[in-house]
Amino acid sequence: MNGSGFAGRTYVVTGGGSGIGRAIALALGAADARVVVAGRTPQKLEETVALIDQEAGHAGRALAVPTDVRDPAAVDALVTAATDRFGRLDGLVNNAAGNFVAPGIDISPNGWRAVVDIVLNGSYYCTRAVARQLREQGTGGSVLSVIATYAWHGHPGTVHSAAAKAGVLAMTRTLAVELAPLGIRLNCVAPGPTETAGAGAALWATDEARAEVLATVPAARFADPAEIADASLFLLGDRASYLTGECLTVDGGQWLGKQVYGRGATPAARGRG
Numbered sequence: 001m002n003g004s005g006f007a008g009r010t011y012v013v014t015g016g017g018s019g020i021g022r023a024i025a026l027a028l029g030a031a032d033a034r035v036v037v038a039g040r041t042p043q044k045l046e047e048t049v050a051l052i053d054q055e056a057g058h059a060g061r062a063l064a065v066p067t068d069v070r071d072p073a074a075v076d077a078l079v080t081a082a083t084d085r086f087g088r089l090d091g092l093v094n095n096a097a098g099n100f101v102a103p104g105i106d107i108s109p110n111g112w113r114a115v116v117d118i119v120l121n122g123s124y125y126c127t128r129a130v131a132r133q134l135r136e137q138g139t140g141g142s143v144l145s146v147i148a149t150y151a152w153h154g155h156p157g158t159v160h161s162a163a164a165k166a167g168v169l170a171m172t173r174t175l176a177v178e179l180a181p182l183g184i185r186l187n188c189v190a191p192g193p194t195e196t197a198g199a200g201a202a203l204w205a206t207d208e209a210r211a212e213v214l215a216t217v218p219a220a221r222f223a224d225p226a227e228i229a230d231a232s233l234f235l236l237g238d239r240a241s242y243l244t245g246e247c248l249t250v251d252g253g254q255w256l257g258k259q260v261y262g263r264g265a266t267p268a269a270r271g272r273g
């Protein structure tokens with residue numbers, strides 16, 4: 001990725017201690033960016049930092065800042081820690097999320113709040129804090145939010161997450177217009193089912209559930225987190241310099257392949273996956 005424009009830039013990645021967030025953090029590090037990873041579990045963040053340092057061949061390219069994105073004061077402190085360490089910011093990846101499968105009618109107010117606070121409120125607090133820093137610097141920058149296709153088609157069993165991801169998409173489109181004069185671009189990436197421990201535990205914990213998910217994907221496989229990271233770096237970086245308020249779907253055709261009549265319409269559903 002040399003020559004991609006990331007060298008020397010600094011990006012905050014929430015949920016950077018695992019799964020897709022770690023893959024994005026590693027891809028940024030490999031592109032010579034400086035990376036600040038934030039999440040609730042220090043050990044997972046330090047592992048990501050060690051992997052970035054290992055790839056770079058030296059320490060100092062990455063920083064772990066334990067942060068709960070639901071706490072606006074902690075998010076402000078995250079941005080302060082990042083700028084104290086690296087001098088400036090260039091962008092943000094809103095990747096942190098929480099999820100579980102339950103009928104909407106049975107989710108407790110606290111369960112609803114847990115997911116919406118992380119996904120929607122956390123993304124807003126982080127976007128606000130980073131955008132204020134970019135405005136102060138007068139440099140512009142780029143914000144990417146990781147959402148899901150059910151932000152627009154909905155999905156039974158995850159009403160809290162679908163509603164929160166839809167909110168993040170609306171936030172992105174709104175702020176893309178408000179912040180364009182400051183040179184700040186905002187976009188979303190919507191992954192399809194991606195092989196991560198977090199999503200596996202939350203959404204397809206059994207072999208049967210996993211097979212059901214796979215049957216919905218025309219490409220007949222899960223995504224590798226590195227494939228989501230590739231698309232993410234495109235949206236974050238200069239090759240997407242005139243692109244704002246958009247959402248790039250990276251789902252192996254899953255949502256377009258939704259069945260509207262009886263028999264399975266995808267190769268996997270027909271047993272050829």
Ligand SMILES: CCC/C=C/C(=O)SCCNC(=O)CCNC(=O)[C@H](O)C(C)(C)COP(=O)([O-])OP(=O)([O-])OC[C@H]1O[C@@H](n2cnc3c(N)ncnc32)[C@H](O)[C@@H]1OP(=O)([O-])[O-]
Nearest residue numbers: 097098099100101102108109110111114115148198199202
């Ligand atoms: C296509 C896919 C797209 C998206 C993929 C992803 O997002 S993958 C990303 C996947 N990665 C992750 O999800 C990783 C991060 N996930 C997490 O941190 C947790 O799953 C969290 C979101 C619940 C937050 O945890 P926390 O420590 O802040 O909170 P807590 O433990 O105290 O619970 C709060 C409330 O939620 C309730 N509740 C919880 N589970 C269930 C359930 N199964 N059933 C019903 N309710 C449930 C719990 O009972 C409580 O309510 P109560 O009893 O007080 O009324």
Ligand SMILES: NC(=O)C1=CN([C@@H]2O[C@H](COP(=O)(O)OP(=O)(O)OC[C@H]3O[C@@H](n4cnc5c(N)ncnc54)[C@H](OP(=O)(O)O)[C@@H]3O)[C@@H](O)[C@H]2O)C=CC1
Nearest residue numbers: 015018019020039040041068069096097193194196198199
């Ligand atoms: N994997 C998939 O199939 C899909 C994933 N996505 C999205 O991709 C993103 C990454 O998911 P994935 O990598 O699969 O799952 P993970 O569970 O690995 O990632 C979630 C991350 O969010 C962090 N996090 C959770 N709560 C908070 C919080 N309150 N404050 C700060 N960080 C928090 C977790 O770290 P910690 O617990 O240490 O805080 C974890 O690193 C999410 O936005 C998810 O919705 C979208 C579509 C499909």
